[in-house]
Amino acid sequence: MATEAAIPKFPFSRPSGAEPPIEFADLRASNSVSRVELWDGSHPWLVVKHEDVCKVLTDERLSKERTRPGFPEMSTGGKEAAKNRPTFVDMDAPAHMRQRSMVAPFFTPEHVENMKPQIQEMVDRFLSEMIKVGCAEPVDLVQKFALLVPSHIIYSMLGIPVEDLDYLVKCNAVRTNGSSTAAAAANANKELLDYLGRLVDKRIAKPEEDLISRLVVEQLNAGHIDRLDAVQLAFLLLVAGNATMVNMIALGVVTLLEHPSQIADLRRDPSLSKPFVEELCRFHTASALATRRVAKVDVVLRGQTIKSGEGIIASNQSANRDEEVFPDPDTFDLHRKRGSELALGFGYGDHRCIAERLARAELEIVFATLFQRLPNLRLGIPHSEIVYTPPRKDVGITKLPVVW
Ligand code: HEM
Known part of the structure; x- marks a missing residue:
């Protein structure tokens, strides 16, 4: 039987750069449903096989409600945030779908298809601005491009007015940037919430065509949600996905600079960006x-009883490197042969990324x-000096000086 001392601390640390923690491969082979220890001394279960992660993320006996005792929180900040009014991300059926469907029309295939020209225009514009300024000094691609597109x-x-974008992009960066102090991050959080509160009030007074106005007209005015719900949903x-997108x-x-032949392929045929993105979202999770749950009743997984009230972390990061599903999982290959297997970078089941x-x-x-406009894009610093997020945090890059 495992002793308390043998329970490993979680999150595991990345060994270097963007490589996933080595513990995952060991656990997939030997102990795929096991206990880990979090910052607060709690011992939730860690599930690492692709098949089991899918089971956890579709099991209605497991809850996403963070107010339930035993829900695995990853930090003091998380524990505090759990006390806020929940949005659908932290709800179970049926309330979850009821609220999710209020904003879902903005993420349908048709809506996204209609947004593509606007996305292309923004990408072109930010690249043109970078090119105009030039790269006599290396340019931080995170600040000058990666951060701007999704924001x-x-x-x-x-429906945020254009003139407020710079201020909000900065607030959001302070919130999520690992190097901000806790006080600065909390302050930026409050500034964003206050800003959105004022914006909701403006849309209550005079609705427009945007998502917040739709929430006001269709949901708030009809009494399905109140003002605080509208603010929390906008927030x-x-x-939700901003830092992830930037990363x-x-x-x-x-990853492309590490695989130059795949840059050449992508330059020759830009339509390969689709399988490239598929592979990217498998390779880097x-x-x-985010994929955490708490058991509402006793549940058995691979012979292991997870008791009611015990937390579960379903590792989509480990599942995306499961050798039983993705042959040679640690090789990045945009030409990877694909069958019915599904990468889990966006989650799975009802809470899959909206x-x-x-x-x-x-x-x-x-x-x-990117590589059409900047065919000679390359690092402006030695590879070993790329600044990654801290090794126990979600994988990402905080600063990326480039030249072209
Ligand atoms: C590459 C970018 C992204 C990745 C890898 C990603 C990943 C994920 C994952 C893994 C989940 C599932 C959480 C769970 O099962 O508990 C999720 C849910 C969610 N994501 Fe994303 N996401 C991305 C971009 C975005 C963006 C741009 C937005 C907002 C515009 C967003 C909004 C959400 C929301 C609201 C949920 C909750 C869905 C629900 O609980 O029903 N994500 N995302």
Whole structure:
């Protein structure tokens, strides 16, 4: 029987750069449903096989409600946030779908298809601005490009006036940037919430065509949600995927620079950006700690009883490297033969990322365009000096100086 001392601390640490923690491969082979220890001394279960992660993420006996005792929180900040009014991301059926469907029309295939020209225009514009300024000094691709694309898209969807974008992009960066102090991050969080509160009030007074106005007209005015719900929903959409998108763009660039023949393929045929993005979202799991649940009743998984009230972390990061599903999983190959296997970078089941199509569209347009516009794009620093996120946090890149 495992002793308390033998329970490993979680999140595991990445050995270097963007490589996933080595513990996952060991656990997949030997102990695929096991206990880990979190920062607060709690011992939730960690599930690492692709098949089991899918089971966990579709099991209605497991809950996403963070107010339930035993729900695995990853930090003090998380524990505090769990006390806020929940949005659908933290709800179970049927309330989850009821609220999710209020914003779902903005993420349908048709809606995303209609947004593609706007995404392309933004990508072109940010690249043109970079090119105009030039690269006599290396340019930080995170600040000058990766951060701008997803922020401007979601802000325009929410209906945030263009003149406020820079201020909000900065607030959001302070919130999520690992190097901000806790006080600065909390302050930026409050500034964003206050800003959105004022915006909701403006739309209550005079609705327009954007997502917040739709929420006001269709849901708030009809009594389905109140003002605080509208603010929290806008906040969720503003922050939920932003850092992840920025990280995926930067990781995609570095991964391509590490595989020059695949850049050449992509330049020859920009339509390969689709399988490239598919492989990118398998290879790097930039949202690896969201897929957490707590058991509402006793549940048995691989012979292991998970008791009611015990937490579970279903590792989509480990599942994406499961050798039983993805042969040679640690090789990055945009030409990888694909069958019915499904990468889990966007989650699985009812809580699967609502914005997956939008995120894919943005990434596909970015990578179909970037090396066409900047065929000589390369690092402006030695590879060993790339600044990655801290090794126990979601994988990402905080600074990426480039030249072209
Ligand atoms: C490459 C970019 C992205 C990745 C890898 C990603 C990943 C994920 C994952 C793994 C989940 C599932 C969480 C769970 O099962 O508990 C999720 C859910 C979610 N994502 Fe994303 N996401 C991305 C972009 C975005 C963007 C751009 C937005 C907002 C516009 C967004 C909004 C959400 C929301 C609201 C949920 C909750 C869905 C629900 O609970 O029903 N994501 N995402």
